Amino acid sequence: MSALRRALLVARRDLAAERRQPDGLVAALTFTVTLIFVESLAVGPGEARRPAIAAALFWIALLFAAILGATRSFERELEDDAIDAIVALEGGRDALFAGKALALAASLAVVALVGGLLSLVLLDLDVALPLHLALALALGVVALPPVVVLDTLLALRLRARALLVPILALPVLVPQLIAATQGTAAALAGDAGASLGWSGLLVAFALVYGVLGLTIVPAAIE
Amino acid sequence: MIETAIRPTRDRSRALRARPWLGAASLAASAVALGMALVWAPPDAVQGDVQRVMYVHVPSAWLAYLAFVVVFLASAAWLWTKAPWTDALAVASAEIGVLFTGLALVLGSIWAKPTWGVWWTWEPRLITTAAMFVMYVGYLLTRGLSTDFERRATRAAVLGIVFVVDVPIVHLSVLWMNSLHQLPTVLRAGGGPAMDDRMLLTLVVSVVAGTLVYAWLLLERTALELARQARILEARR
Numbered sequence: 001m002s003a004l005r006r007a008l009l010v011a012r013r014d015l016a017a018e019r020r021q022p023d024g025l026v027a028a029l030t031f032t033v034t035l036i037f038v039e040s041l042a043v044g045p046g047e048a049r050r051p052a053i054a055a056a057l058f059w060i061a062l063l064f065a066a067i068l069g070a071t072r073s074f075e076r077e078l079e080d081d082a083i084d085a086i087v088a089l090e091g092g093r094d095a096l097f098a099g100k101a102l103a104l105a106a107s108l109a110v111v112a113l114v115g116g117l118l119s120l121v122l123l124d125l126d127v128a129l130p131l132h133l134a135l136a137l138a139l140g141v142v143a144l145p146p147v148v149v150l151d152t153l154l155a156l157r158l159r160a161r162a163l164l165v166p167i168l169a170l171p172v173l174v175p176q177l178i179a180a181t182q183g184t185a186a187a188l189a190g191d192a193g194a195s196l197g198w199s200g201l202l203v204a205f206a207l208v209y210g211v212l213g214l215t216i217v218p219a220a221i222e
Numbered sequence: 223m224i225e226t227a228i229r230p231t232r233d234r235s236r237a238l239r240a241r242p243w244l245g246a247a248s249l250a251a252s253a254v255a256l257g258m259a260l261v262w263a264p265p266d267a268v269q270g271d272v273q274r275v276m277y278v279h280v281p282s283a284w285l286a287y288l289a290f291v292v293v294f295l296a297s298a299a300w301l302w303t304k305a306p307w308t309d310a311l312a313v314a315s316a317e318i319g320v321l322f323t324g325l326a327l328v329l330g331s332i333w334a335k336p337t338w339g340v341w342w343t344w345e346p347r348l349i350t351t352a353a354m355f356v357m358y359v360g361y362l363l364t365r366g367l368s369t370d371f372e373r374r375a376t377r378a379a380v381l382g383i384v385f386v387v388d389v390p391i392v393h394l395s396v397l398w399m400n401s402l403h404q405l406p407t408v409l410r411a412g413g414g415p416a417m418d419d420r421m422l423l424t425l426v427v428s429v430v431a432g433t434l435v436y437a438w439l440l441l442e443r444t445a446l447e448l449a450r451q452a453r454i455l456e457a458r459r
Contacts, residue, residue, distance in 0.1 A: 216380050
């Protein structure tokens with residue numbers, strides 16, 4: 001079985017488990033919606049309508065939703081010791097990292113879609129460049145999982161993992177957060193060149209941490 | 223395997239025995255650098271005496287880079303060889319790197335207040351440096367929360383490799399983005415150093431003195447960590 005098929009198998013299994021018991025997805029969705037709502041109230045609806053603020057509120061919410069989703073996904077593996085079986089398989093460690101990252105990206109795409117639509121409606125945002133916005137959203141979502149999954153894996157067997165994962169992931173995700181926020185804001189405001197430039201940075205970020213994760217992840221999984 | 227790796231080899235013992243000499247050399251070099259920075263180097267034509275902060279700020283930033291690159295190399299060596307001295311080297315360098323990153327941030331802030339009018343501003347070099355500081359605090363925190371020696375070393379090694387990506391980002395951020403921070407003055411792409419000769423020499427001496435201090439602290443902390451590892455080994459028997 002090829003490495004890609006193994007990774008897809010893990011991702012399909014993760015998504016199937018999520019379909020049967022969608023507590024991780026529901027928690028991430030609820031959290032994102034609540035955070036966007038509360039953040040918009042805190043800065044004031046007038047202020048939150050500015051493209052840069054609306055984009056920042058959305059991506060901060062999605063970033064925490066990614067951490068929440070990854071933590072829940074791995075907790076499920078720990079509850080029935082399934083992770084030990086996957087790790088014991090040939091190529092299982094790589095498949096676990098890649099599969100979890102793919103599944104998280106798929107879940108986050110749903111959360112981003114719902115959260116994005118909610119932001120558009122609640123904040124009455126105008127979208128100047130819909131295709132650029134879709135590209136920035138898609139690349140921003142793809143750039144998140146490699147770092148979040150890697151850090152969740154590292155903190156998995158530690159009691160303080162709920163504390164540790166955000167501490168480890170957030171500083172690394174600073175370039176992703178800035179690029180995704182600026183790319184989204186530029187697409188909302190109608191600056192095509194800036195939006196594409198920031199999207200390029202998101203591609204580079206996803207590639208660097210995706211390759212890095214696949215290279216060293218066998219050593220990280222216990 | 224752990225027993226063999228922890229036991230000091232002749233080469234490692236020789237390196238560790240050099241500590242008093244290195245300590246003396248680094249203190250002497252620091253005294254010379256301090257004298258040059260405070261007395262010999264001229265004040266900046268625009269900034270005046272506050273510019274002298276540069277003679278500690280720049281070496282601190284350089285040593286932070288160096289320390290985290292050493293963490294990366296030691297981490298890769300741990301994953302490759304599983305030799306405990308590589309883990310001792312990694313934690314020693316990470317702690318010193320956090321110290322120098324914190325020093326660079328604080329000194330930069332002290333310089334920024336009279337020069338820029340603010341203690342802190344949201345510009346790329348400052349943000350990426352602060353992120354690097356938090357990353358390596360997280361690295362040390364992860365080490366502290368792990369109890370098993372080999373798992374802790376492996377976790378830390380992976381983080382040491384992932385986090386080093388931030389070092390070139392910090393350094394090149396002033397070139398990639400619009401930045402209020404000073405652009406490279408010594409290693410410039412378009413020509414030689416853009417500063418007075420006495421200032422340049424003082425800066426070079428300060429960097430050399432700082433590097434000696436780093437090497438001394440590294441050996442001292444590595445020796446402490448090796449002693450700690452030996453105690454763990456004793457407890458296992």
